[in-house]
Amino acid sequence: MVDPTPGGSRPPREPSHLEVIALEGIPEIQTDDDLAQIVVDALRATPGALPAHGDDVLVVTQKVVSKAEGAIADLTAIEPRPEAVAFAERWDRDARQVELVLRHAKRVVRMDNGVVITETTHGFVCANGGIDASNVGPDRGTIVTLLPDDPDASAGRIRVAVREATGVDVPVIVSDSFGRPWRYGIVDVAIGVSGLQPLEDLRGTPDRDGRVMKSTVRGVADELASAAELTLGKRSGRPVALVRGARFIRAEGSIRDVLMPESMDLFR
Amino acid sequence: MVDPTPGGSRPPREPSHLEVIALEGIPEIQTDDDLAQIVVDALRATPGALPAHGDDVLVVTQKVVSKAEGAIADLTAIEPRPEAVAFAERWDRDARQVELVLRHAKRVVRMDNGVVITETTHGFVCANGGIDASNVGPDRGTIVTLLPDDPDASAGRIRVAVREATGVDVPVIVSDSFGRPWRYGIVDVAIGVSGLQPLEDLRGTPDRDGRVMKSTVRGVADELASAAELTLGKRSGRPVALVRGARFIRAEGSIRDVLMPESMDLFR
Numbered sequence: 001m002v003d004p005t006p007g008g009s010r011p012p013r014e015p016s017h018l019e020v021i022a023l024e025g026i027p028e029i030q031t032d033d034d035l036a037q038i039v040v041d042a043l044r045a046t047p048g049a050l051p052a053h054g055d056d057v058l059v060v061t062q063k064v065v066s067k068a069e070g071a072i073a074d075l076t077a078i079e080p081r082p083e084a085v086a087f088a089e090r091w092d093r094d095a096r097q098v099e100l101v102l103r104h105a106k107r108v109v110r111m112d113n114g115v116v117i118t119e120t121t122h123g124f125v126c127a128n129g130g131i132d133a134s135n136v137g138p139d140r141g142t143i144v145t146l147l148p149d150d151p152d153a154s155a156g157r158i159r160v161a162v163r164e165a166t167g168v169d170v171p172v173i174v175s176d177s178f179g180r181p182w183r184y185g186i187v188d189v190a191i192g193v194s195g196l197q198p199l200e201d202l203r204g205t206p207d208r209d210g211r212v213m214k215s216t217v218r219g220v221a222d223e224l225a226s227a228a229e230l231t232l233g234k235r236s237g238r239p240v241a242l243v244r245g246a247r248f249i250r251a252e253g254s255i256r257d258v259l260m261p262e263s264m265d266l267f268r
Numbered sequence: 269m270v271d272p273t274p275g276g277s278r279p280p281r282e283p284s285h286l287e288v289i290a291l292e293g294i295p296e297i298q299t300d301d302d303l304a305q306i307v308v309d310a311l312r313a314t315p316g317a318l319p320a321h322g323d324d325v326l327v328v329t330q331k332v333v334s335k336a337e338g339a340i341a342d343l344t345a346i347e348p349r350p351e352a353v354a355f356a357e358r359w360d361r362d363a364r365q366v367e368l369v370l371r372h373a374k375r376v377v378r379m380d381n382g383v384v385i386t387e388t389t390h391g392f393v394c395a396n397g398g399i400d401a402s403n404v405g406p407d408r409g410t411i412v413t414l415l416p417d418d419p420d421a422s423a424g425r426i427r428v429a430v431r432e433a434t435g436v437d438v439p440v441i442v443s444d445s446f447g448r449p450w451r452y453g454i455v456d457v458a459i460g461v462s463g464l465q466p467l468e469d470l471r472g473t474p475d476r477d478g479r480v481m482k483s484t485v486r487g488v489a490d491e492l493a494s495a496a497e498l499t500l501g502k503r504s505g506r507p508v509a510l511v512r513g514a515r516f517i518r519a520e521g522s523i524r525d526v527l528m529p530e531s532m533d534l535f536r
Binding site for chain 2: 016017018019020021022024110112113115117119124125134177180181182183184185186187188189198199208216217218219220222223224226227229230231233236237238243245246247257258259260264265266267
């Protein structure tokens with residue numbers, strides 16, 4: 001049975017109850033593992049996850065996507081440029097990792113205080129280009145994960161596998177932990193989507209009192225990623241969660257919809 | 269019965285299931301309404317909300333807090349300075365609202381492209397100083413809400429009332445919708461907390477493979493606020509949600525813990 005697409009072009013209903021279920025039984029992921037099949041198996045192994053509902057969203061953390069896709073690098077093979085060496089020496093960083101960040105950058109936004117903030121080739125502005133050494137696997141001291149090449153496509157492959165296995169078209173988000181200017185702490189945001197609009201644009205619609213809202217665009221995919229993180233954490237070995245009951249709009253969205261164009265960017 | 273404080277100084281467990289329940293029956297809030305009592309009544313009126321659990325968190329949106337506390341202004345009483353008039357004319361904004369934003373600012377971070385980004389007197393960096401004309405109530409065309417004077421204290425008052433009424437000490441977050449540089453869309457974040465640490469600092473703790481994590485500070489209060497928003501939306505008339513099953517640390521935290529000190533701010 002293929003699920004109908006609630007929402008669609010109709011205004012989505014206002015849900016009042018949300019559930020987030022961390023999927024169980026996902027093993028340590030290795031390069032070339034069939035992550036989509038592993039997610040399907042985990043959906044089947046997790047009590048309450050199936051049957052999928054029309055308002056479910058799967059959130060898959062970047063780390064397992066990158067590992068399965070082989071989006072990793074071994075620092076021992078990296079020759080840092082002098083700029084990376086100087087920055088690393090000054091701030092007690094690994095020059096090879098700084099070099100990797102620069103190689104995967106479209107531009108450097110800030111490079112100061114031990115922090116390298118770049119715009120990645122995808123258009124994300126984040127610290128260290130999303131390159132990360134935590135939870136890459138045991139005994140892999142010089143291995144780091146890179147961001148997936150095309151996180152929308154990564155999400156799409158998992159979505160197709162789930163649809164083929166369960167008959168239900170569940171939107172998929174690939175998430176990663178990003179810092180923010182002015183606020184301490186990292187929060188999970190979406191870096192890839194398939195099957196949902198990452199934003200819900202309420203501009204021009206009336207608020208509860210009939211007043212037209214001028215600037216309300218909900219960052220719903222990012223909020224879904226953050227909600228999922230609350231059940232996944234950083235140490236649990238749970239890299240995938242199902243979010244059930246959220247309000248979002250089904251569509252063939254892209255994470256590119258979230259990227260602020262240069263003309264509107266006040267913080268270049 | 270007073271609930272024990274799970275977490276405390278022990279490492280919190282890793283939850284695998286989260287629920288968010290939007291509270292029912294909250295009326296349009298007016299100045300001097302007893303918001304804490306209204307939240308208690310709503311907890312009692314919402315199926316499944318009580319008895320409260322040890323890992324519950326209440327998320328209350330800023331709009332109702334500001335309205336109950338009288339943190340509102342009538343634009344008809346505001347005389348804008350010439351700078352506000354010029355900016356408003358250029359970008360089709362209301363000069364009186366721009367004036368109010370400037371009055372409540374510690375400093376202007378950016379003022380361009382129709383957007384005024386300030387650091388508020390609280391230390392939040394956000395668009396329009398958190399001053400907002402949507403959902404203020406019917407027939408109130410010139411009324412805007414300001415941020416509460418002391419959102420930690422606002423959260424604390426609701427927490428005390430819930431504890432006195434139910435015997436359970438439920439942490440409280442006051443949330444608001446903030447934009448972000450480089451990403452379209454607003455997401456709900458915490459602007460006040462009582463009874464929990466807004467951050468979970470994992471620096472120095474081992475990851476799943478035993479590698480010490482160097483920069484992982486979870487912005488857990490912001491993620492809780494975002495998770496709550498998924499059940500509240502902007503048009504639903506549901507301003508309060510209970511989040512059940514999240515991992516967080518109980519403590520007498522303050523939202524000031526989240527503010528990035530000037531010395532670490534690369535985007536002043």
